[in-house]
Ligand SMILES: NC(=O)C1=CN([C@@H]2O[C@H](COP(=O)(O)OP(=O)(O)OC[C@H]3O[C@@H](n4cnc5c(N)ncnc54)[C@H](O)[C@@H]3O)[C@@H](O)[C@H]2O)C=CC1
């Protein structure tokens with residue numbers, strides 16, 4: 499499986515405001531690039547923090563891109579994947595609106611009645627990990643379901659978790675012309691933070707886009 503993390507951050511490295519409100523950091527060209535990346539992926543993943551903050555649809559916006567997918571035998575939209583250890587996804591969340599397959603990745607601590615509620619809402623539930631989703635195991639299971647390219651859209655907790663497990667192959671970050679500030683505002687990689695074995699990145703692209711810059715890296719493994 500190839501895992502691509504994509505996010506937009508402010509010039510000071512924040513994914514959203516300290517109130518976790520979704521604000522446009524990208525401009526139209528970057529949103530279009532993100533839409534193409536979704537269309538090129540088998541699944542799009544977020545953490546439940548993003549579902550609760552933004553209620554994203556995670557679907558492909560451009561009808562021509564959806565049609566191109568169906569012409570090559572894929573569903574119009576990539577599958578949606580939510581890492582949600584204890585099931586905090588609301589049953590009326592847009593990721594459960596039926597416009598794409600949705601996988602809910604949960605831990606063994608997820609309450610059984612919540613699992614049943616999510617299955618009734620149309621989600622495929624995959625459980626792994628005692629208290630928290632075991633990302634290595636669930637990504638292997640998704641690969642078994644035919645997910646070869648996984649796009650990860652955030653947020654900072656999930657992105658850190660994937661780097662911690664050495665699961666990220668590629669990172670693209672749009673850096674936009676805003677300062678959001680706030681010591682508690684989400685950043686690209688939150689979690690506990692690394693103190694050693696930092697993931698090492700290889701710069702593969704620098705491109706001026708909208709009023710910002712698109713940076714792309716391949717992930718090299720972990721170094722001292
Ligand atoms: N600017 C951008 O490109 C984007 C910004 N965002 C912003 O990010 C914020 C949400 O980010 P976060 O609060 O960090 O939440 P998150 O979206 O990273 O979700 C974190 C949750 O994922 C679940 N999870 C399960 N297993 C996990 C594991 N092994 N490792 C890590 N997480 C695991 C946990 O329930 C955890 O609370 C929102 O403010 C949203 O607007 C989100 C996506 C893109």
Ligand SMILES: Nc1nc(O)c(N)c(N[C@@H]2O[C@H](COP(=O)(O)O)[C@@H](O)[C@H]2O)n1
Pocket residue numbers: 504505506520521522523524525529532544548552553554555556557651652
């Ligand atoms: N790539 C990007 N650029 C921005 O400027 C953003 N604010 C975001 N936000 C994330 O995009 C998702 C929205 O998804 P839908 O359009 O509803 O499908 C959501 O996860 C935001 O956090 N991304």
